Structures are given as C-alpha cells and as structure tokens.
Amino acid sequence: MSRKALVAGVGMIPFAKPGQSEVYNVMGEKASVLALRDAGIGYDKVEHGYVGYVYGDSTCGQAALYGVGLSGIPIFNVNNNCTTGSSALYLARQAVESGVVECALALGFEEMRPGALATYFTDRPLALTRFVEAMDKFVGYDKEKPRAPQFFGGAGQEYADKYGMTAESFARVQVKARQHAANNPFALFTKPLSVGEILESTHIFGPLTKFQCCPPTCGAAAAIVCSEDFARRNGVNAPVEIRAQAMTTDKSSTFEDHSMMKLVGYDMAREAADMVYEQAGIGPEDIDVVELHDCFTANEVISYEALRLTPEGDAEKFISDGDNTYGGRVVTNPSGGLLSKGHPLGATGLAQCFELTNQIRGTADKRQVPGARHALAHNLGLGGACVVTLYAAA
Template sequence: MSRSVCVVGVGMVPFTKPSKTDPYDVMGAAAARKALDDAGVDFAEVEQAYVGYVYGDSTSGQASLYGIGLTGIPVVNVNNNCATGSTALFLARQTVESGAADCVLALGFEQMSPGALGVGFTDRPSPLARFDETVDARRGPEPDSPLAPRYFGNAGLEHMERYGTAPETFAQIAVKARRHAANNPYAVFRDSVTVEEVMASPPIYGPLTRLQCCPPTCGAAAAVICSEDFARRHGLDTTVRIAAQAMTTDFETTFDPTDMRRLVGYDLTAAAATAVYEAASVSPDDIDVAELHDCFTTNELITYEGLQFTPEGTAEKFVLDGQNTYGGRIVTNPSGGLLSKGHPLGATGLAQCSELIWQLRDTADARQVDGARLALQHNLGLGGACVVTLYERAG
C-alpha cells in the first residue's frame, strides 16, 4: 500500500424487520451522519462517496446523501450483491491509498422486502445462471427449491459427505450467533436458542433449518476513510488503520460440479485471505477477532477453513471445541453476525467494519474481545465477489 489508510469514523442504525423500517434515504443519511460525527469530520471535508445497495433505483446513493448536504462531490453507486458494502469500502480505501482523495465516505444501506431473495429481472439472462447449471449438474434440477439456501445447503451437504460433519454442528453455530447477539443493541434477534430448537425449526434445504438462515432485514452503516496524514492534520482518531485488503471474483474452479463449497466462494475466500495475510506479513493465528459472512450456518463453517482459521476438514472440531467464541482461538462474529444481527445486503459489509472498529478501539462494551489488535473482515457476494479486510490497532 502506498499510503497509510485509517478508518476514523463508523456508524450504523439498528437493523430492523422490513415491516418496521424507515425508508432507505432516511436510514442512509442517519448512518452517514453517525459516521461523520464519530469521526469529527464535517461533510464538507468529504471529497468522494461510494454508496452501496442492491435493491434500489439508480442514483439512490445521491438521494441518501441529500439529507446531510449538497456539496457537489462525486457519488458512485455500487452493487455487488451481498458484498456490496465491503466493495464500497474497497473503492474508498483504494481512492485514499492512491492519493486521489484524502477523505472519503463509504455508505451502505438496504430497504428489503419480506421473504426469500429472488431474481429481480425475469426478462433477461440471470447473472446466476451458471451457478444454477453447476448445482443442477451435481444434484439434479430442483426448480422449486429456494435460490440461496439451495447453493449454501448443498455446500453444507458437501462438507458432511466429505468429512462426516453432523447437522447438529451447523446448529451450534446458530446458537453461538444468538449468544453473541444478546449483547448487541443493533441486532434483530437477541433471544437465546438451543441446538434442539434450531434443529426443530422448519426445514429449508439440506441441513439448513429456518434458524440457520439469515433474515431479510433493513438497515444502513457507514465509514469515514482518511489518509493518516489528513487524520493527523485534523486531529482525528488514528487508532485503526487498514493493514491489508483484497478482493476476488470467480475462478474456473467456482463452477466445479464436484465440489459445491467452491460454488459458494470457498476459493474466492481462500485467495483473498492469502493475499491479505501475505501483504500484511501476518498469519491466521495472529487474528484476534473476525466478522465473517454467515448468511447460513453452513457458510460460516466452510469459511473457517477458507480463511485458514483451521485446516480443511477440521471445522467441526473447531466448533465443538469452542474455538470460534470467547475463550477460544478466535472470536467470530461477536456482533451476532448476519444470522442474528440481520443481513441488509448493501449495509452488511460496513456493519462488519463498524463492529471491528469498535472492537479495536476497545469500545464494544459487553461484546469486547480482550486485547484485540488484529481484526479480519470477510464479506461474500455470489455472482461473485469476496472482500477480505485486515484492520490493525495502532501502537
């Protein structure tokens, strides 16, 4: 990296069910204002903005910023499926690192509808058509199966078939998510659940039950990204910097019909994580806390291995030994993750960022991971994109 890049401010609004949401522009403006206030930066000092959302009309990003100022800056709208928020962060970081700007806003929001995700346009080729063809080749056509649960459920089945992973192990991840979310005022689902309750919830696909699938939610989150020089000149908080960041998209192996884990981003995750570790000269063993993309319990378990937190085939033991929570090797999703905090697609990556900045500032209250100095963020979108970001506490 050519210039040191700091995250000087973050903010988010509590995530809500679609029936209780504010409009996207209200949520977006509120999250942006919180991030600016947290940074101590006036919007007039922001030189560019990258705004992410998946379900919205073009230039919704501009509309979301009208509520905090009309300054004429470039506003770039971003859509990269579930990796949208971290893609906005990736672009903001690149802009500051390159010297094109000194202070940039990354914002993500989503105003979602109830129910499972579907295809937005039925009169043109689906960007996920090749994904459907690959899973059909592995499992046979299932036209009535829900889209995302079919992909991630089959990835879980793949792990079960290869390594003997028990369905109850995936359920343990949902239990852990709720336990962590109990201490997060921004999370939608904060009540505890048991493995038995998770397993008894309505079946969705393969090993997945309803309580193992992230809920459709609405929300917004934002971050202010600055060069370290700018931050110091303006007396801003330089506690946390982005030590390394990598973004990947699909490889030929993504569409290997013999391994459904690859279809849901295993190779994207592994490549991005390896690039980040090498760029920052760190090991996975050095990471203290992580926010990873647990859209389904199956994906969290697979991602432990993709991020190299545990060797391939050992994720079940990693879970059963409690290595994924407080007192274990690495605290994963202290926020409760997508499973409990909720998953407003465009906001998720920046909500993960917010949680990790609070962790590294030692301001995460009851969720605090003691002594956290290195934090890893993993955000995945099918179609496909994966962004892995490493944050480092100064000093």
C-alpha cells in the same frame, strides 16, 4: 499504493425487519451522519462518496447523501450482490491509498422486502445463470424452495459428507450466534436458541433448517476513510488502519470442480484471505476476532477453513472445543453475525467494519474481545465476489 488508509469514523443504525424500517435514503443519511460525528468532521471534508445497495434505482446514493449535504462531490453507486458494502469500502480505501483523495465516505444500505431474495428483471439473462446451471447439475433444484439456501445447504451437505460433520455441529453455530447477539443492541434476533430448537425448525435443504438461515433485514452502516495526514490535521481520535484488503472473483474451479463449496465461494475466500495475510505480513494465527459471512450456518463452517482459521476437516472440533467464541482461539462474529443481526445486503460489509473498528478501539462494550489487535472481515457475494479486510490499531 504507499499511503495508509485509516477508518476515522463509523456509524450504524439498528437493523429492522422489512416494513418496519425507515426508507432507504433516511437510513443512509442517518448512518452517514453518525460516521461523520464519530470521526469528528463535517461533510465538507469528504471528497468522494461510495454508496452500496442492491435493490434500488440508479442514483439512490445521491438520494441518501444529498440529505447530509449538497457539496457537489463525486458520488459512485455500487452494486455487487452481498459484497456490496465491502466493495464500497474497497473503493474508498483505494482512493485514499492512491492519493486521489484525502477523505472518502463509504455507505451501504438496503430496504428489503419480506421473504426470500427475488429476481426483479425477468426479461433478460439472469446474472447467476452459470451458478444456477452448475447447482442444478451438482445437486438438483427443488422448485418449492428458494435458491439461496439450496446453494449453501448443498455446500454444507458436501462438507458433512466429506468430513462426517453432524447436524448438531451446524446448529451450534447458530447457538453461538444468538449468545453473541444478546450483547449487541444493533442485532435483530437476540433470543437464545438451543440445538434442539434449531434442528426442530422447518427443514430447508441439506443440513439447514429455518433457524440456520439469515433473515432479510433493512439497515445502513457507513465509514469515513482518510489518510494519516488528514487524521492528524483534523484531530481524528482513535483511527483504525485498514492494514490489508483484497477482492477476488470466480475462477474456472468454481464451475469445473463439481463442488458446491467452491460454487458458493470457498476458493474466492481462500485466495482473498491468503492475499491479505501476505500483504499484512501476518498469519491466521495472529487474528483475534473475525466477522465472517454467515448467511447460513453452513457458510460459517466452510469459511473457518477457507480463511485458514482451522485446518481442513477440523471445523467440527473447532466448534465443539469452543475455539470460535470467547475464551477460544478466535472469536467469530461477536456481533451475532448475519444469522442474528440480519443481512441488509448493501449494509453488511460496512456493518462488519463498524463492529471490527470498535473491537480494535476497545469500545465494543460487552462484546469486546480482550486485547483485540488484528481483526478480519470476510464478505461474500454469489455472482461473484469476495472481499477480505484486515483491521489493526493505527
């Protein structure tokens, strides 16, 4: 892999509550058209399409991109749980870097249903069987509550028990998320919340309350990935380089170390981040802005340390010192993150790409992180996979 892969254009539509969005193929088509327009190219220049979604039948990717054009290009459908959007981006980047294509489109969308995530194929083994069995062994299972917050609430409780972190500090992560989301026209929830309001909302599991859990949403986002030669030939303005990217899956420590933090991806995230830092030749101290996978406040907390943004056991100080926001050491989730923007599974990783591309370009408006040079994305999915991506000015 000797060629550079550039993000030539990005597109995103505002996220919406289930039942209040357009259908998936229309959302996907609109996000793709916006990305093409941002890159200043036509669909006829795209050689491969990589389309991510979790809830949908086979060839939904074709259904979305056929609305953009019927060009006959290969279209690959990707499903990798909450890491789906970044997995599509990973494949597009890989195709460009390897020289297979000069230009590829990565698209992610999700048309979700209200309520907690559900299993639709109940007549066969559950993909998360290993994880469910491990969670039941580590912390037990409350049948009256959804599984996802029990996974991440259990991880948050482990962190709190290990380092003495208070419930108020977990809540402050959501306070920060809403403050950032107030400047994001694409975010679903922008109303400020106080620590008291967050802690007084319905208790879910461990340190988590209702307002510390991301909502299911519908939406779409897309990116055009191209080579340097393609960008020059086609007059692409302000491309952003994918300087480094890594994808990891689980190892034995996920299940054998009796740790809820590891069960929800701590080790995967640490390994992927370390690979990215090594590839790019920089360290975590060089990162200016991060979009990380805050499906729950607890996961943002443990991700600070998995990504080496702060030393182990130091997350509470990191939060109380304001080092996770504007004026601090690194701005985390300037978009408002999943907690405020919402989490349409297939679109999430590409929504991170949209935000960080604009941050590096200096076009993030009121969300702009001054002087942003290096931007890190962290997208995590149980089952499992983690993609970490480093963006920088081309």
